[in-house]
Amino acid sequence: MDYLEFKIKCLEQFREILIAELSMIGFDSFLENEEGIDAYTLESDFDRVAFDEVIAQYKVDAQITLEEGVMPKVNWNEEWEKNYDPIEVDDLVYVRASFHPSVPGFKHEIVINPKMSFGTGHHATTFQMLRHQGEIDHQGKRVLDVGSGTGILAIMAHLLGASQVEAFDIDDWCVDNGNENFDLNGLTTRMNLGTIREVRPQGEFDIVLANINKNILLDEMAIYAGLLKEKGFLLLSGFYTEDIEDLNNCAKPLGLELISQQSKDNWAALILQKKI
Structure with missing residues (x-):
């Protein structure tokens, strides 16, 4: 065909x-x-x-x-290999493919073979989410990765010491690819298929990660808030810098307080904390 x-x-x-x-x-x-x-x-x-x-x-x-x-x-693997370069997120993590050698000087290393799936770390949203994860204590925490794509953020959570990581995506291609990447990085958890309403993860979580898009984030914000423990963290990206106000206005009435933000190439990322 x-x-x-x-x-x-x-x-x-x-x-x-x-x-x-x-x-x-x-x-x-x-x-x-x-x-x-x-x-x-x-x-x-x-x-x-x-x-x-x-x-x-x-x-x-x-x-x-x-x-x-x-x-x-x-030959998708051959085409992809021609177009994939490793990424460095400060000294926090080195993200590479299996055909790249390891590089010293980083706290963590992630091996990702995305096979055209979404979320390799090259895009500003994924890059910023990884950086923000490095600012949050994951040790012994329960983490939910919403719309996990290649699974890169779930893998980062695992490397940062999370005791339990749950992940899901609406695309079966991403789920298959994400589970392959989990295996490459020592995760025994499996990525689930479906939306957050279909998967129905059971809270409470210490950290919720959602790198999707503005409309979905606004639609699902109340669900994220409901899944978080008090003092838990919600990390968001997938929207433009000018959208920060809309996201914050949606989050505030749910008891979510903006504690950190960053922007790269006009893409924004936020850390919110549940105060009530």
Whole structure:
């Protein structure tokens, strides 16, 4: 079966948004490049109406231009290896693929083979979430990773000493990939499939991690608050710096107090603490 190839030029800050949107409508592989993303789906899985709706939604804001083609066969591992470089989050953690050597000088190391899944640490949101995790005591804590993607944040929680880590994602591709990455990093937990309302994790948690997007975060904020222990921490990212006020306004009435924030490439990340 042939793969359809879509070369999408777009603004950098929209790359992961488009990856997330397209993965929801049947696209299973992505390559990021300097101009945007290359997206791939089996011809039999392609939904033209849904695809056109996604492109139309972001075309103006993301300055999208598009080229379509057919790729008969793709060696995804080979293509991915050409486009993946290790990442350094201060001296906290070195994130590498299995084909990269270890590098000394870091407190922790994560091995991630994302196979086109979301969340390699390259994007500003994941980078900032990892950095914020380094500021929170995870030792002996119970941690929930919402929309786990490759599982990188759950793995970080494990390395920081969490006693229990739960993770889930709505994409079965991410779940399979995340469990592979858990195995690579010594986690015995398994990633679950579904939304937070479907998975229904049972609180209370010391730390909740959610790197998704603004609309989902706003919709699920009350659920996160309900799952947190008093004095527990909620780490959020996946939205722009100008959205911080909206997130904070949603969190305050739920007893969540903003205690730290950062921004990178106009993407924001927050640490909130449950006060009541």
